[in-house]
Amino acid sequence: MAKTYDFLFKLLLIGDSGVGKTCVLFRFSEDAFNSTFISTIGIDFKIRTIELDGKKIKLQIWDTAGQERFRTITTAYYRGAMGIMLVYDITNQKSFDNIRNWIRNIEEHASADVEKMILGNKCDMDDRRAVSKEKGEQLAIEYGIKFMETSAKASINVEEAFVTLARDIKSKMDRKMDATGQQKSGGVKVTEKESQKKSGWKFCTLL
Amino acid sequence: MADKGDQAKVATPMDTDAAKDPNQVGGSGEAEPTRDMTELIKDGKNAKSIVCERCNSKILLPGVAEFVTKEIFLPHMKKKSEQQKATDGENLSEHWVVSDMMTFENVGFTNTVGTAKYLICADCEVGPVGWHDVTDKTKYFIALDRVQHK
Numbered sequence A: 001m002a003k004t005y006d007f008l009f010k011l012l013l014i015g016d017s018g019v020g021k022t023c024v025l026f027r028f029s030e031d032a033f034n035s036t037f038i039s040t041i042g043i044d045f046k047i048r049t050i051e052l053d054g055k056k057i058k059l060q061i062w063d064t065a066g067q068e069r070f071r072t073i074t075t076a077y078y079r080g081a082m083g084i085m086l087v088y089d090i091t092n093q094k095s096f097d098n099i100r101n102w103i104r105n106i107e108e109h110a111s112a113d114v115e116k117m118i119l120g121n122k123c124d125m126d127d128r129r130a131v132s133k134e135k136g137e138q139l140a141i142e143y144g145i146k147f148m149e150t151s152a153k154a155s156i157n158v159e160e161a162f163v164t165l166a167r168d169i170k171s172k173m174d175r176k177m178d179a180t181g182q183q184k185s186g187g188v189k190v191t192e193k194e195s196q197k198k199s200g201w202k203f204c205t206l207l
Numbered sequence B: 001m002a003d004k005g006d007q008a009k010v011a012t013p014m015d016t017d018a019a020k021d022p023n024q025v026g027g028s029g030e031a032e033p034t035r036d037m038t039e040l041i042k043d044g045k046n047a048k049s050i051v052c053e054r055c056n057s058k059i060l061l062p063g064v065a066e067f068v069t070k071e072i073f074l075p076h077m078k079k080k081s082e083q084q085k086a087t088d089g090e091n092l093s094e095h096w097v098v099s100d101m102m103t104f105e106n107v108g109f110t111n112t113v114g115t116a117k118y119l120i121c122a123d124c125e126v127g128p129v130g131w132h133d134v135t136d137k138t139k140y141f142i143a144l145d146r147v148q149h150k
Helices: A037-041 A093-109 A133-143 A158-182 A184-206 B004-008 B014-020
Strands: A007-014 A043-052 A055-062 A083-089 A115-121 A146-150 B050-052 B058-060 B066-075 B089-098 B107-110 B116-120 B130-133 B140-143 B147-149
Touching: A007 A158, A037 B116, A043 A158, A055 A158, A083 A093, A083 A158, A093 A115, A093 A133, A115 A133, A115 A158, A133 A146, A146 A158, B066 B130, B066 B140, B116 B140
Parallel strands: A007 A055, A007 A083, A083 A115, A115 A146
Antiparallel strands: A043 A055, A043 B107, B050 B058, B050 B147, B066 B089, B089 B140, B107 B116, B116 B130, B130 B140
16 A cells, blocks of 8 residues: 555653653543553553644654653663654642752653753643743753643643644754765765774774 | 464453443354445445544544454443453444454554454543554454444
């Protein structure tokens, strides 16, 4: 069958436990009519389809449920990820402070060109804000990444956040494709350089 | 039937509810579809969109899934009584099947139980609406009884 989409982006949700990552994507409805089966076994990932500039984009989105301490999340978890949502809870100062640790963890373990975005999430309705919107914005500016506040329960900005992240990934891909398309010989040169570097590095370790 | 193994993965008295359910297809399993399929199938594929029965979230577009009969045990989607155990369920035999998970518009996959992953609505998370065996990456089932056709 012909492929029915143009792009497939793999995204991760990262952040302390209890910040409402689960709310952002994984709601675990408390609805009394719902069976307990799904919430008992838990959700692995979701597939969502969005449209950007007339292109159909599939998003495959993972949560870190159950392994929220950043020390336990290493390279294997980030493999293949093209976008990462860094989520904190606006009522929880610690979760906000830990965003820096999460970014450090990403820099250490994830691919260098992974797109990032910070989400300040308000999981429940009571207003117990501990982190101002300005603080969130400042942090995002410091790292040069985008920021948004979401309310997962009210579905405010949640979809917009995913569309924004997807758009950034696509723009980056488009730029890369333009670059390689325009100067083919340049592309080959880059590969040569890379392989030289690799063999050089091997040589060093042997010594 | 080749699927007995599938059913055994959910450790539960699986025949109790199915046996009591008057809507259940009789013991024959591979039985004729119990509903009129003429409106639902066009050119061998689903004629209508397949959406979540609770929140209308779009699961599959028209013309992408094939109809199959296969007995699959799915835990209940709705709470039917206070005594209901999480693993109580029923055997369902009418399904839509797609061969690539990226065919879905919106869907959620549970963690793996045995070799099974259960499919749920990506928006309201009601489910299971379908089933997938991780040892066969070419089959993803959505139970007709658990979704709406629009």
